[in-house]
Amino acid sequence: MPPKKITPPLMDETIRSLLEKSANLNRCVLCGKCASVCLSFKHFKSEVFSPRGRMALFQSYSSGNLEPGEKFASSIMNCFACGACESVCPTPARPRLAGLLMRSAPPLSQHLAKLQKSLKAGNFPVGFFKAAGLKLSPAAASFIQPLAPLKHAEGILYFAGCLSDSFMPESIRAAWNLIQQFGYNPQLSSGVVCCGAPYLFAGLLADFCRIALANIKEFEKARPKTILCGCPSCAAVFKSYPDFFEKNSKEGKAALRLASRIAVFPDWLEKALPSKKALLSLENLNVIYDEPCSLKYGVCATKSPSRILKSLPSLHVEKWREDDCTPGLPLFLYGKSNNPIAQIQNAKLAQLKEKAVDVIVAEDSFSRAWWRIELMKRPSIKSRVSSLAELMMSCF
Ligand code: SF4
Ligand code: SF4
CATH class of the missing domain: 1.20.1050 (Glutathione S-transferase Yfyf (Class Pi); Chain A, domain 2)
Known part of the structure; x- marks a missing residue:
């Protein structure tokens, strides 16, 4: 007997159209080239957590051949939206965008209901960060x-x-x-x-x-x-x-x-800096640059922060032992202690205890907020958290 077709439950026409026209869902040829760069796949070691696996699931779901369950939701929620997959894909397929769009499809609503309620009530991100200990400023x-x-x-x-x-x-x-x-x-x-x-x-x-x-x-x-x-x-x-x-x-x-x-x-800043470099008076500082995925891949990928830091002679710029990315916003949305992002962050915190780091430079505001909250909880770690601009201004 042929498998029973399932009508995708109330998939909004807007989502369907964006999946086809913007995320090019059906242009994915399932070649798997993207799997090697996906941090989520690296952690879970399972096809459903790879970009190809996700695209295959979305294709089946949108054509009515899949009844979504827990694994489907988990696959979507554990995509960090880093965009590494899109940077290596030989076709116009956009797994990152498809995953973001699928968050608004019905199978995910029960997983995100609490967060959605909180956002609609105006409690996130402000309420969340207040509760985590950050001070509300004018x-x-x-x-x-x-x-x-x-x-x-x-x-x-x-x-x-x-x-x-x-x-x-x-x-x-x-x-x-x-x-x-x-x-x-x-x-x-x-x-x-x-x-x-x-x-x-x-x-x-x-x-x-x-x-x-x-x-x-x-x-x-x-x-x-x-x-x-x-x-x-x-x-x-x-x-x-x-x-x-x-x-x-x-x-x-x-x-x-x-x-x-x-x-x-x-x-x-990198373009403007050479004309002002002579005016900088720098202390000797040990600096770690925390590079989030959002700066590694995608439309705003940039190496400028690390080049700027390395070009300033009095700074000793270190790297993490494991150079995995530190996604900012997803970190706050998952909130489970066993997720891959939490593991990466815990490994970085452990390294901080061993190193004498004066400044952690974090450009992504969610990453910077995360570092501030974590270091507030650990007064024995003396590193301070700074944006690139704050560090540079302290040198003028
Ligand atoms: S998203 Fe691109 S790289 Fe990944 S399986 Fe599809 S076509 Fe291949
Ligand atoms: S956006 Fe990042 S985490 Fe998500 S599927 Fe692509 S490579 Fe994996």
């Missing part, structure tokens, strides 16, 4: 004054991100001062506070798109030449807005315009 807009409107299209608009804005404004102040040191007159993105990433990761696609549209509108009003993002994860999310709208629609075109203006702060 928003950056309140201490960076005056906030004159952009005068011309040559301006730099600095996007702080909700997490830095609420809890780590010192990183915004440092970036702000640094940009001014280089002779620019930046503006702050006071009208846009969140890129929408927490909503996308929590499976709230409609809310994410609503936030994206509001942000596109705000940025269109300001029309800066460059939107500098302090957090590379936010930059990657802004750059991915075109994936969520029809290419030829008004929204799709505006999303593309916005994406073309996005720049990651360390890339900008």
Whole structure:
């Protein structure tokens, strides 16, 4: 008897269409080239946790040949959205994007219900970080004054991100001062506070798109030449807005315009730095650069932070023994002690106890927040956590 066809339960047409047109689900030829770079597969050693396994599951699910169960949900939840798979895929298939879209499909709703409720009630990420011990600070807009409107299209608009804005404004102040040191007159993105990433990761696609549209509108009003993002994860999310709208629609075109203006702060800094390097007075410091996946792969991949740090002679820049990535946002969403990310982080914490590290440089704001929380719990570890801008400003 032929296997019974299952109608995918209420798979939203938007998700189906994005899976086909943006994530190119059916272009995956299941060659498996992506498996060797997938951290999730490396940890679980099982095909369903590989990008190919995920694409095969999504193809079966969307064509009605699979009834999703626990393993299906776990496979989606344990994708770190790093994008390594997409960087090696020989076809236009996008396993990372497909996984993010599948978070908003019905099989995942029960797994993400608590987080979704919390987000809708406005408790995440602010409530979460408050509960974890980070101190809520006055928003950056309140201490960076005056906030004159952009005068011309040559301006730099600095996007702080909700997490830095609420809890780590010192990183915004440092970036702000640094940009001014280089002779620019930046503006702050006071009208846009969140890129929408927490909503996308929590499976709230409609809310994410609503936030994206509001942000596109705000940025269109300001029309800066460059939107500098302090957090590379936010930059990657802004750059991915075109994936969520029809290419030829008004929204799709505006999303593309916005994406073309996005720049990651360390890339900008690396270009501007040579003219000011002589002014830096550096202490001898042992530094570890914690590189998140969001800076290793994908649309905002950059080696600028590590090149900048290595070019500063008084800094001794170390590497972790295991150079696995430290995903920022997924770390907070999984919350299980046995997940692969927690294991990587615990290994890094163990190494910190052995080394004399003065500063951990973390550019991704979620990674930086995680380090701050963990080091608060471990007063015996004397390392301090800093953004690149904070470290650089302390040298001027
Ligand atoms: S996602 Fe790309 S690399 Fe991975 S199995 Fe599919 S076609 Fe091959
Ligand atoms: S995005 Fe990263 S974790 Fe997810 S399937 Fe691709 S390589 Fe694996």
